[in-house]
Amino acid sequence: MKIMITTRGDFVSPRFDMSSEVIIATCYDQQLLEEPHSLILSNVSAESICDLVLKENISVVVCGGIEEQHYQFLTWKKIMVFDAVIGPHAEVLKLVLDNSLKPGSILSGVTSREESS
Amino acid sequence: MRPMKTHFPELLDAIPHGIALLDRKLCIVDINRSLEGMIGYNKDEVNGVYGDFILRTNLGNNDQVCRKVLEDGQSVSREGNILSRGRKKTPIQFTVSRLHDDKDNPTGILIVLEDISALQAKGAEFQRDDQEFGVLGHSQQMEKVFELMSVLARTDASVLITGETGTGKDKIAEQLHKSSQRGRKPFIKVNCGALPAALLESELFGHVKGAFTGAVNNNIGMFRLADKGTIFLTEIGDLSLPLQVKLLSVLDDQAFYPVGGSKKIEVDVRIIAATHRSLRQEVEQGRFREDLFYRLNVLHLHIPPLRERDGDIRLLLDHFLRLFIAKLSREITGFTRKTIDKLNRYHYPGNVRELRNIVEYAVTICQEEKIGTKDLPQYLIKPTKSPQATPANIVSSSLSPLSPPAPPEQPAEAGTGGWAEVEKGKIMDALLKAGGNRSQAADLLGWGRTTLWRKIKKYRLT
Numbered sequence: 001m002k003i004m005i006t007t008r009g010d011f012v013s014p015r016f017d018m019s020s021e022v023i024i025a026t027c028y029d030q031q032l033l034e035e036p037h038s039l040i041l042s043n044v045s046a047e048s049i050c051d052l053v054l055k056e057n058i059s060v061v062v063c064g065g066i067e068e069q070h071y072q073f074l075t076w077k078k079i080m081v082f083d084a085v086i087g088p089h090a091e092v093l094k095l096v097l098d099n100s101l102k103p104g105s106i107l108s109g110v111t112s113r114e115e116s117s
Numbered sequence: 118m119r120p121m122k123t124h125f126p127e128l129l130d131a132i133p134h135g136i137a138l139l140d141r142k143l144c145i146v147d148i149n150r151s152l153e154g155m156i157g158y159n160k161d162e163v164n165g166v167y168g169d170f171i172l173r174t175n176l177g178n179n180d181q182v183c184r185k186v187l188e189d190g191q192s193v194s195r196e197g198n199i200l201s202r203g204r205k206k207t208p209i210q211f212t213v214s215r216l217h218d219d220k221d222n223p224t225g226i227l228i229v230l231e232d233i234s235a236l237q238a239k240g241a242e243f244q245r246d247d248q249e250f251g252v253l254g255h256s257q258q259m260e261k262v263f264e265l266m267s268v269l270a271r272t273d274a275s276v277l278i279t280g281e282t283g284t285g286k287d288k289i290a291e292q293l294h295k296s297s298q299r300g301r302k303p304f305i306k307v308n309c310g311a312l313p314a315a316l317l318e319s320e321l322f323g324h325v326k327g328a329f330t331g332a333v334n335n336n337i338g339m340f341r342l343a344d345k346g347t348i349f350l351t352e353i354g355d356l357s358l359p360l361q362v363k364l365l366s367v368l369d370d371q372a373f374y375p376v377g378g379s380k381k382i383e384v385d386v387r388i389i390a391a392t393h394r395s396l397r398q399e400v401e402q403g404r405f406r407e408d409l410f411y412r413l414n415v416l417h418l419h420i421p422p423l424r425e426r427d428g429d430i431r432l433l434l435d436h437f438l439r440l441f442i443a444k445l446s447r448e449i450t451g452f453t454r455k456t457i458d459k460l461n462r463y464h465y466p467g468n469v470r471e472l473r474n475i476v477e478y479a480v481t482i483c484q485e486e487k488i489g490t491k492d493l494p495q496y497l498i499k500p501t502k503s504p505q506a507t508p509a510n511i512v513s514s515s516l517s518p519l520s521p522p523a524p525p526e527q528p529a530e531a532g533t534g535g536w537a538e539v540e541k542g543k544i545m546d547a548l549l550k551a552g553g554n555r556s557q558a559a560d561l562l563g564w565g566r567t568t569l570w571r572k573i574k575k576y577r578l579t
Binding site: 011014015017018064065066067068071083084086104106110111 | 144162164165166167169170171172173175200201202204205206
């Protein structure tokens with residue numbers, strides 16, 4: 001199973017259509033088969049990311065905000081989409097492997113409260 | 118960092134736009150209720166989260182805009198969009214400003230998010246309107262008009278639009294109103310030539326109940342309807358002298374008394390007037406008040422006739438062809454070369470209105486792929502002398518005497534005359550061939566003898 005996370009720095013990017021970088025991980029039986037690799041995209045657009053998802057045979061997409069039409073397209077292509085996810089992508093990937101990620105999750109490490117505490 | 122606190126949540130919630138307060142690390146301190154609706158998160162969920170993760174704007178990666186505002190303190194207003202948790206994209210006008218404490222130290226950022234989806238939809242509607250009803254032209258003469266229009270739209274002074282019939286004075290007045298500051302206010306059009314003087318007065322200035330027989334109700338009148346907007350007085354040259362006086366006083370005082378009323382009504386109206394007559398000539402002949410003429414003629418816009426607009430005929434032909442093909446669901450690809458030549462040579466006394474009607478006629482009549490000369494109205498087949506040749510019809514761009522426009526062609530007569538000539542010729546040819554024998558000539562023409570006799574009598578060929 002291949003997982004794609006749209007990223008910005010160490011976090012899931014806030015918007016699917018404005019992501020210029022993605023991380024692709026391959027796993028089997030909740031284990032990573034290899035080190036996840038990142039791709040820098042030449043074209044920043046939702047359409048080019050959708051194309052990449054199909055080309056790379058991705059089964060799970062994790063992203064921040066996504067437009068309804070792109071979400072519907074991906075789910076129509078039988079791709080599982082976890083959208084509106086906020087958090088560090090390493091943490092997010094662990095949750096995907098554990099089958100415990102939910103759409104709309106706000107993970108730790110993204111608030112100033114945690115920093116000040 | 119000491120987190121900012123908002124002591125006025127009710128005030129924030131009362132603002133009809135989305136408001137986000139961010140601290141110096143650009144993490145959310147507070148959001149108002151409008152923004153909760155826009156983004157699909159409530160304030161407790163997002164408190165302390167890095168703002169861009171929640172707002173999901175397209176204002177550049179890594180919150181460049183907010184960082185810059187925090188750095189230099191210069192407020193920024195920019196158009197963009199946000200993506201909500203519910204996957205909805207909303208066009209937004211962002212205004213980002215820096216917040217300070219008592220000692221002028223920056224404490225954070227205030228973002229105002231104004232939903233402009235309704236405005237954008239309205240804008241698209243205007244564009245559609247423009248495509249269908251706007252003024253088209255790429256000739257030098259029209260470029261000058263468009264340039265002048267953009268200047269006139271920025272002012273609030275009265276405008277006088279002159280031009281021959283069918284040049285689009287009404288549309289230009291409407292465009293002027295739409296692009297002026299009064300664009301969102303009413304645009305009221307009054308045809309001064311359409312009503313008798315007494316009725317027009319009541320129509321323009323309104324009347325009070327009982328002012329005259331039949332005045333059973335109060336009527337507020339067009340001027341009050343156009344308050345804060347624009348009133349467009351078309352065919353101002355047809356306005357009667359007493360009404361001209363009253364109009365002059367409205368222009369001077371921005372106030373008037375309704376018919377039968379004793380209370381002065383104040384209005385804030387911009388006046389755009391149009392006429393196809395030469396107002397200067399009307400003034401000389403004593404039919405138009407000189408003072409009103411100078412009052413209206415603050416800014417003057419002259420629309421050139423179509424025959425003087427180089428290259429615009431082709432542009433308009435193509436435009437109206439597309440329009441009517443779509444409207445009448447026809448499968449026509451264009452005009453034949455001969456038709457184009459004929460239409461380019463025609464002088465269009467009725468200007469754009471006439472050209473539009475010709476195209477509509479041709480699209481309706483045409484049964485082939487391309488519009489040929491036979492699909493044009495009959496009066497075009499034998500063009501009459503161009504009014505350009507008659508000095509009385511020359512319209513200058515200044516307010517030189519404008520002659521009344523040439524009377525429209527007499528299509529019916531011209532058409533009959535053209536056919537009559539052809540028919541006469543045919544009869545003469547047949548009679549010559551038949552050596553004067555009417556029965557043989559009738560056979561040659563495929564008519565009965567009586568028909569031929571009737572036609573000979575009609576054309577006085579005996």
